[in-house]
Amino acid sequence: MLDEEQMKEDTALILVVDDNEINRDLLVHRLARVGHKVVEAENGRAALEKLATHCIDIILLDIMMPEMSGFELLPMLKGDPQTQNIPVIVISSADDIDSVVKSIELGAEDYLPKPFNLPLLNARINASLARKRLYDKEQNRLQEIATLQKIDAELNAxxxxxxxxxxxxxxxxxxxxxxxxxxxxxxxxxxxxxxxxxxxxxxxxxxxxxxxxxxxxxxxxxxxxxxxxxxxxxxxxxxxxxxxxxxxxxxxxxxxxxxxxxxxxxxxxxxxxxxxxxxxxxxxxxxxxxNAQLVEAMRVANQAKSEFVSFVSHELKIPMTSIKGYADLLLSGNFGPINEAQTSFLDTIRNNVNRMSRLVTDLTDVSRLESGQLHLETQPIQLADVIAEVASSTRGQIEEKQQTLVLTVPDNLPDVWADRTRLAQILTNLVSNAYKYTPENGRITIFAEEMNSVNEDAEVQPVVHVSVADTGLGIKDDEQKAIFSKFFRGSDDEALQSPGTGLGLNITKNLVELHDGRIWFESKYREGTTFHFIIPVANGHQG
CATH class of the missing domain: 3.30.450.40 (GAF domain)
Known part of the structure; x- marks a missing residue:
């Protein structure tokens, strides 16, 4: 027994186009007996009207008709996207070979002479219907694929x-x-x-x-x-x-x-x-x-991490401030003399508190950068003043290692568009790295110049280019790609002897990019490293 879907597959809505009413009645009766539904038209023009209001599966078409013949109707059917894929079976008393060939050339799928043979007609209808069903399914599938591609594009956005x-x-x-x-x-x-x-x-x-x-x-x-x-x-x-x-x-x-x-x-x-x-x-x-769920989970985790880091940083700063304060008071000698060993112990306490303070500050900055909560207070800044300030604050450590600090900074540098505190942090991080990883008697050079740079929109943009070069340990070739990664310190035993968290360069890169700038470097192992960054000048800033 055929199920409902199979019955639908075998049933068609057929348009019978014939000017002879007896022929139409005969076809309607015989097609209805095998389960098909029929729509009638007495000529080609009437057929077009029926096609406009019905979803026709197959057309049975006579050739010789008044007003519009089958030969006239066929090109119109095949030229219309709405009807060009409907199978047409010609049933005509004109059974000469020229009429058959012309019908096929004009787009008919099959040709039967009158009087038609019912079993043969049923076989031709079923064959045409099967081909059409297969074609319709293929087109629907292709259309669905195209639709799903559009949906994917929206979902992926x-x-x-x-x-x-x-x-x-x-x-x-x-x-x-x-x-x-x-x-x-x-x-x-x-x-x-x-x-x-x-x-x-x-x-x-x-x-x-x-x-x-x-x-x-x-x-x-x-x-x-x-x-x-x-x-x-x-x-x-x-x-x-x-x-x-x-x-x-x-x-x-x-x-x-x-x-x-x-x-x-x-x-x-x-x-x-x-x-x-x-x-x-x-x-x-x-x-x-x-994917959206994972992103939301990451957002929640990052938020929780930021809140935790903020809380821990706040809680650590209070005792660290007290420890450093009391160590400084004892070292001042105002509360009695201290011997050389006590002085050494107090210096160790103070140095480690300073180191912990830098670590807490770095963790706080990383957390704020990741959560998008670090905001710049930008204004026109004279870069030469910031460079002089950083050079002054780091000169003591540089001189301790008997290193030479060279400044090549022209007097006529334009103002840059920056957050003064964060710009000083960028330079301090780069200079600190330079003296930390440069042996005694080494050389550190800070260079600055005005230049033009091409931005992502292929526009020429005036910038100030700054470089910090050293004659230090350098970076191994196979580790250079990871140099800006969080917590990365490399595998050089000599470099690892210097204290550090592996956060400084990551923070520096993010701060430069927050300023709409760019940072890069060149390094030769055991010869030295040069870090470069550019930052927009104030009068050329578009933000």
Whole structure:
């Protein structure tokens, strides 16, 4: 026994075009006996009118007709995108070879002479119908692929959970129909609505939750772990007068990421093709939802980390300030004399507190940079003054190692657009690295110049170029790519003898880029390193 879908496959809506009423009646009667439906037209012009109002599967066409013959109609059918793929079987008393060839050349799929043989006609109709069904399925599949590609492009353009659900729900309703739909996440026995369409009073903005027992297909979908379709809900559902309901759980591995529900006031609203499309849409949405979920989890984790670092930094600074303060007081000698060993111990305490203070400051900066909470207070700044300030503050350490500091800074440098404190931090980090990793009697050079640079928009932009060069240890070739990574210190035993956290260059790079600048370097192992950065001049800044 044929099932319902197979019966639909074997049934066609056939347009019979013949000026002879007896012939039309004969065809209508015989086609109806084998399960087909028939639309009649007495000539080519009437056939065009029928085609405009009916979805025709096959055309049975006579050739010799008044007003518009079959030969005149065929080119019009094949020239119209709406009708060019409808199979045409010519049935005509003109059985000469020229008429047959002309019919085929004009686009007819087959040709039968009158009087026709019914079994042969049925066989030709079935063959044409099978080819058309196959072609239609192929076209529908290609169209669906193109649609899913568009959906993927929209889904891939966002990592926001709500936006992903809005896109998914919108395309679901657009492609398969229905009066309303909702999409959200599961919260125990309720659906937390993230986005919806087509509802008025059914969902409350201040309490966007729906009990799952209000949704006839929900429990079935969750229990089975797949799409559930209630073709006749007897008005049970979220939407008033609901007759059909689909619930699709969207999974990633074994976890339910979201629930998609569509409702209609029409019973039997959706067919197998609609359900298959929704399954494929759900698979595509699952990837985007999982990505959005990961991004949200990372955001929450970063926020928690930032809050933790901020809290710990605050709590550590208070005792560190006290420890350093008391160490300085004891070293001052105002509270009694101290011997050489005590002085050494106090210097060790103070140096380690200073080191811990720098570490806490670096961790705080990294946390603020990662969370986007570090903001610059930019204004026109005279770079030469900042360089002089940094040189003065680091000169003591440089002279301790008997190194030479050379400044090559012209007097006429233009102002740069920068945050003075952060610009000083950039230079201090680079100069500190230079003297830390340069042996005694080495040389450190700070150079600055005005120049033009081409930005990402291929526009020439005036900038100030600064370099900090040293004659130090240099960086191994295979480690240069990682030099700006957090906590990276390399594998050079001699370099590792100097204290450090591996955060300074990462912070420096981020600070330069916050200034709309760029940083790079050249290094030769055991010969030295030169760090460069550029920063826009104040009068050429576009921000």
């Amino acid at each position: 966002t990592l926001d959970m709500k936006r992903v659900m809005e896109i998914t729900l919108s395309w679901a309703l657009r492609q398969v129909g229905g009066e309303s739909g909702v999409m959200g996440t599961l919260a125990e026995d309720r659906l937390h609505v993230v986005t919806s369409q087509g509802y008025t009073y059914e969902i409350y903005e201040d309490s966007p939750f729906v009990l799952l027992d209000q949704l006839p297909a929900a429990q079935q979908a969750l229990n089975a772990g797949e799409l559930a379709y209630e073709a006749q809900t007897a008005r049970a559902g979220l939407l008033a007068r609901t007759q059909s309901q689909i619930v699709l759980p969207i999974y990633r591995d074994t976890a339910v990421l979201a629930l998609l529900m569509l409702e209609s006031t029409q019973a039997n609203q959706w067919g197998p093709d609609h359900l298959a499309f929704l399954q494929r849409l759900g698979n595509h949405a699952a990837i985007a939802l999982a």
